[in-house]
Amino acid sequence: MSTNNMTSYQNGGQHKYTPVAVGEDSDVVVLDQEASLLSSNKRKFLLGGALSLWVACVALTRNLSSNSPFMDVLLPDGRHDYRSDTFIPQWMDQVVDHFDDANDATFKQKYFTYDKFWKGPGHPIIFVLGGEDPMDDLITPFAYYYMAQKFGAMSFGVEHRYFGDSFPIVNYTNQDLVQLMTPEQAVEDFAHAAQFIRKKLGCSMDKSSKHYCPVITVAGSYPGFLSAMLRLTHPEVVDIAYATSAPLWLYSHGVDHKTYYDYVTMVADAAVPGCAAAVKETVMEFHDWAVSPDATMFEKANEIKICEGGIPEYITDSNSLELWWTEVNEIVTAHFAEADMGYYPPGPDAELERACRIFLQEGASMQEKIGNMLTMRKEWQSTGCFDMHSELPVGKKATISASDWSGMGDGIKAFMWELLSCQLLPQLTQSEESMFYPREWTLEWTANHCKERFDIDVDPDRLRNYFGFEDLTGVDHLLFINNIADGWSAASVTVPPPNSGIEVINVINGAHCSDFRGPGKNFDTPEMQAAHKKILEIIAKWLKEIKDERKQSK
Structure with a gap:
């Protein structure tokens, strides 16, 4: 599943829907900058543009023969056999209420680590954010395995409060939940957890140190939104954010009410x-x-x-x-x-x-x-x-x-x-x-x-006012992945905002969070394989920028 200046993204108060390509050598959809799902005429243009290309890709990908860029092929479809990985629950002390200075209570929050490729302090931490499900493992094979392999990273994941086993108050009342079960509390949980794992791994907290470990948050859908919000609100803690299928404009209420199900209709009829x-x-x-x-x-x-x-x-x-x-x-x-x-x-x-x-x-x-x-x-x-x-x-x-x-x-x-x-x-x-x-x-x-x-009073302005996410000016090291067969892509950031360092990759035949599953030569489409390659290139570029900044600060 956020009142600032955003005129370049709006048409009568509604956000534009404008996918762009991942690179010159990819087959990812390119749409005209004026294409929008939010009017009937432009919706017809979208069908003729994005979805006609997407239909062709459906036919193309029925018989895949391209090779995965990764050598670790253990499943018949070419993906890493994540079923063989062992994840042992661990527990850290987490603050019950981040917004009550008089309350020093803590609870046990569940987390997991995967250190197969960890090269020690100075290397990145790939931080998988839990969402609206119990967390029993690290969820995202592309991130915790392939990205970690590429960057010598530690993979780390934390369960979202009040899902699974991570309950701040076990015998809760509705009043407790209204106060404690919020996106704002979850963002603070994850910011605290990032610093916790840095300390546990022996990483320096000084960004100029060679032992500093950049944190890359990775998540999709609602937790993908949280991943982006962490980069906005805690750039001193989160160095890079990767957010897939994250419907920011849905949560800012900047798209027409009928957009999502109109889009699902178009995808079904194209399929x-x-x-x-x-x-x-x-x-x-x-x-x-x-x-x-x-x-x-x-x-x-x-x-x-x-x-x-x-x-x-x-x-x-x-x-x-x-x-x-x-x-x-x-x-x-x-x-x-x-x-x-x-x-x-x-x-x-x-x-x-x-x-x-x-x-x-x-x-x-x-x-x-x-x-x-x-x-x-x-x-x-x-x-x-x-x-x-x-x-x-x-x-x-x-x-x-x-x-x-x-x-x-x-x-x-x-x-x-x-x-x-x-x-x-x-x-x-x-x-x-x-x-x-x-x-x-x-x-x-x-x-x-x-x-x-x-017994909760709804407030449609609350999240966008708190996080300020309608204005992304000046934000950098934030990557949005949109999978264009996914209805939620109609409410996501599909064009890099002006005056920002945000990158956007749109995968024409991907579905909800499908970039997390692969890669696999008999599973992923050529477009998804191109997107995986581009994701690694972008993150590698940003890690180099962080390293270069460290050297310049000395």
Whole structure:
């Protein structure tokens, strides 16, 4: 998943969407500087430009034969066999509340290290930031293994507070969470952790010392946003930040509400022509059938493969077909969002293309299509039915439609992510132009929901005012990676801001955070391999600049 001068990025208050190439020898998309997803005419231009090139790349990458630039090929697809790596949880003392000087309480925060390539003090630390999942390993093979191999680095990763095992207060109240479970607290955690690992490794804190260890933060999506914020707020601690699939403009609320799902629609229709029309026809028919009182909720649920007992009580207690339809529709929409995020490498076996083919199946009824979409994943194929509780967070007044309309999941993890989303406030309208049933996101709906769930007062200006991330003037050593098949790329930094040292790489057929998975000669597309090469070149250049500055300071 941030009121400063940003006129060069805005058109009527909305940020431009303008991908650029990674290099002259790459096949990464190049768009006109005026291309924008935020108007219908320019959206058509985008389809004709970026996505037509991307469709060609889909066909090209079905049969990959190019070589990986790395020699360590252990998996059949050419990637390092990360399954063989051993990660032992370690624990450090972390501050419970970074914004209360009178509170000196600490908690145990989980972290991991990987020292296979570490060459000792004076070499970099690759710092993988945890996000909205428990951390059981270092998540990002490209960073912790290949980047570390390239630069003789120590790999280090820290779990995000209140995910997994890192709880500042175990028996928490909502008031505790509102105060402690925030992006601001997480940024301070990671800044403290960077200095902790420097000291533990024997690195100097003096940037002029040959034993100084530059810290490179690496993360994607919401933690990718945190990676960028660390470089903005703590440049004295974080030397280089690598942020992939990081939707800054979503969190600053600088893009139109309908941008994300309009983009997912375009990607799906480019992947499987005719997908958008087929989905739209089905979901419109589904609504009319679902809310009709010709049968009970349970009879209708059975027709679309929802398990017996698989409807949450807040829906059954309401006896409202409209509420039941709303929540099933939310699940179908969110599953498409998740399929788009996972659309890499592109191909017929990818979930996005399989989902599209479900809706294009001739002779299948609307009920069969919705049911097959719900049960298409492996975990439901064995049961033959779908349990709606799998998309329901825990806690009082929990609903499937929550503060993040791209999907929540279930359990305590979803509860914590929903609390964060009440602060990030992703605006995710499903417009008339999208392939989904029209549903307008409103701040009023979200504010009421977040107040009922967490007793939190939403503030859409809070994060951008605190971090100041709408004005990136003067920021350097910050790298944004955007994977253009990913809907979140429509809300990311896709052009280097003026008067900055920020670099941007846009990978035309990459999906959400897919640059972290490889590289692999039978896995990564040629475009992704070119991006990996460029990433290493940029970071090597910046590390040299840091080293040269150290020499000049003596």
